[in-house]
Amino acid sequence: MNKRTINFFLVLSFLVSTTGIRAQDDDLLKLLGEEKPKKERIKYAFKSPRVINSHSMEFLNPGTMDFRILHRFGQVDQGYKNLFGLDQASMRMGFDFGVMQNLMFGFGRSTYKKELDAFLKYAPIRQSTGPWSSPVTVAFVSGITMDGLPWADPSRKNFFTSKLGYYFEAIIGRKFSETFSLQVAPTMVHRNLVATVATPNNVYALGVGGRLKLSQRVAFTWDYSHVFIGMPDSGYYHPLSVGFDIETGGHVFQLHFSNSTGMNERAFITETTGRWGKAEVRFGFNLSRVFQIKKNKKHKE
Amino acid sequence: MKNYFVLAAAAMLFSFSATAQKYFTKTGKISFDATTSSSPEKIEGVNKTSTCVLDTKSGAIQFAVLMKGFLFERALMEEHFNENYVESNKFPKAEFKGAISNNDAVNYSKDGTYAVTVKGKLTMHGVTKDVETPGKLVVQGGKIQATATFNALLADYSVSIPGLVADKVAKTAKIGVDCSLELLK
Numbered sequence: 001m002n003k004r005t006i007n008f009f010l011v012l013s014f015l016v017s018t019t020g021i022r023a024q025d026d027d028l029l030k031l032l033g034e035e036k037p038k039k040e041r042i043k044y045a046f047k048s049p050r051v052i053n054s055h056s057m058e059f060l061n062p063g064t065m066d067f068r069i070l071h072r073f074g075q076v077d078q079g080y081k082n083l084f085g086l087d088q089a090s091m092r093m094g095f096d097f098g099v100m101q102n103l104m105f106g107f108g109r110s111t112y113k114k115e116l117d118a119f120l121k122y123a124p125i126r127q128s129t130g131p132w133s134s135p136v137t138v139a140f141v142s143g144i145t146m147d148g149l150p151w152a153d154p155s156r157k158n159f160f161t162s163k164l165g166y167y168f169e170a171i172i173g174r175k176f177s178e179t180f181s182l183q184v185a186p187t188m189v190h191r192n193l194v195a196t197v198a199t200p201n202n203v204y205a206l207g208v209g210g211r212l213k214l215s216q217r218v219a220f221t222w223d224y225s226h227v228f229i230g231m232p233d234s235g236y237y238h239p240l241s242v243g244f245d246i247e248t249g250g251h252v253f254q255l256h257f258s259n260s261t262g263m264n265e266r267a268f269i270t271e272t273t274g275r276w277g278k279a280e281v282r283f284g285f286n287l288s289r290v291f292q293i294k295k296n297k298k299h300k301e
Numbered sequence: 302m303k304n305y306f307v308l309a310a311a312a313m314l315f316s317f318s319a320t321a322q323k324y325f326t327k328t329g330k331i332s333f334d335a336t337t338s339s340s341p342e343k344i345e346g347v348n349k350t351s352t353c354v355l356d357t358k359s360g361a362i363q364f365a366v367l368m369k370g371f372l373f374e375r376a377l378m379e380e381h382f383n384e385n386y387v388e389s390n391k392f393p394k395a396e397f398k399g400a401i402s403n404n405d406a407v408n409y410s411k412d413g414t415y416a417v418t419v420k421g422k423l424t425m426h427g428v429t430k431d432v433e434t435p436g437k438l439v440v441q442g443g444k445i446q447a448t449a450t451f452n453a454l455l456a457d458y459s460v461s462i463p464g465l466v467a468d469k470v471a472k473t474a475k476i477g478v479d480c481s482l483e484l485l486k
Contacts, residue, residue, distance in 0.1 A: 027363070028355075028356055029354055029363050029396075031325070031485060032325055032327065032352060043383075044380060044383075061380075062376070063376065064377070078373060079437050088314050098376075178390055217385065217463070237481060249466050250377065290376075291375050296372065296373065
């Protein structure tokens with residue numbers, strides 16, 4: 001190999017290297033380098049902050065209010081005389097507020113036992129991707145209920161605290177894919193006053209709720225609570241609700257069948273009297289309408 | 302032999318000068334507006350983290366936008382935008398790749414306002430379409446302000462609007478681009 005050819009190759013390699021740089025020009029964005037992966041919260045595991053009856057791992061957006069109207073009709077086994085239960089209705093009206101992306105509170109009133117309830121829900125950990133991410137959302141709910149019925153026996157000495165009940169719940173949930181989300185929720189319900197000496201004040205249950213998206217705007221949901229400790233011997237059952245979430249613009253309709261009438265944790269975990277096997281289920285719907293009460297200013301500026 | 306060196310030197314010079322003529326931003330503003338007269342509220346979002354690179358030599362220009370970066374006044378609108386319309390989990394990015402057709406008419410070394418035509422391909426929601434739009438370049442103090450407004454027919458990008466809200470959302474979205482480009486070193 002003479003000097004001339006060596007030089008030729010040298011020059012050729014220069015040219016190749018420089019044209020190599022030019023070839024990269026094809027994708028100009030590559031010049032800026034790869035974006036560092038950022039921690040990103042996984043959103044929209046459920047369409048609503050409730051699975052059906054239970055709290056879900058999802059939160060309201062900050063600055064929004066969710067006006068919820070919940071209906072539970074009579075038992076389907078009443079037949080056509082009562083239009084399969086539609087002649088009777090029990091309802092709960094509620095207002096939930098999103099304070100931060102991981103903090104919300106709400107209150108409501110049910111016709112069942114004229115009961116008032118309020119709750120606070122907070123998530124220290126949200127499911128996310130990227131560095132320092134968590135595979136699950138962990139949320140805690142603490143609630144209080146107040147029975148609004150007149151005293152069963154006004155002649156005895158009654159205490160205001162007897163009307164109260166409390167519930168504490170931890171929710172561990174994960175959005176496994178765009179279509180499938182699942183959560184478990186160990187729950188404890190405490191009632192200050194119970195009907196008989198034999199009835200325990202504390203009830204422990206494990207909730208399992210999930211969502212399977214069927215299309216862009218329709219999802220199949222289920223919500224089950226298994227009562228492990230504190231279930232009375234007879235007449236009470238584990239609450240199971242199955243239904244569909246239908247989203248229509250600003251509303252989310254949750255249409256479902258459930259064996260419970262109660263629409264707060266105390267009521268549906270400890271006082272579900274229907275049996276699925278005997279068709280003692282009720283048709284029901286939750287109507288959720290989200291209002292933006294504080295507008296997001298981030299996009300102006 | 303001398304010739305080769307001259308050639309090589311020229312090629313190197315050329316390549317160096319080529320890399321020195323790129324302008325970029327990572328905080329470009331891209332907005333979209335799908336409001337119609339019958340919309341109950343303004344349907345508009347803005348993304349302030351768009352990436353843009355402009356090669357002043359060739360006139361090649363490219364944009365990349367993360368769909369999740371669009372911010373809305375109403376949280377629910379943002380949710381619907383990501384979940385139902387653009388499906389940002391499936392199609393996280395929108396990209397534009399094109400060129401300034403009349404790049405020769407722009408003198409990047411002289412401050413001034415230049416009217417340009419940009420032609421290229423816009424990829425959004427998994428669909429690529431040809432786009433041509435007039436735009437404006439303002440060269441001032443070594444920076445380039447690039448602005449443009451164009452319309453995108455949502456159906457072209459297979460963004461479907463359900464019948465229930467069909468009359469409340471515009472069929473065409475007005476897309477605004479506003480980027481302040483700096484020299485890429």
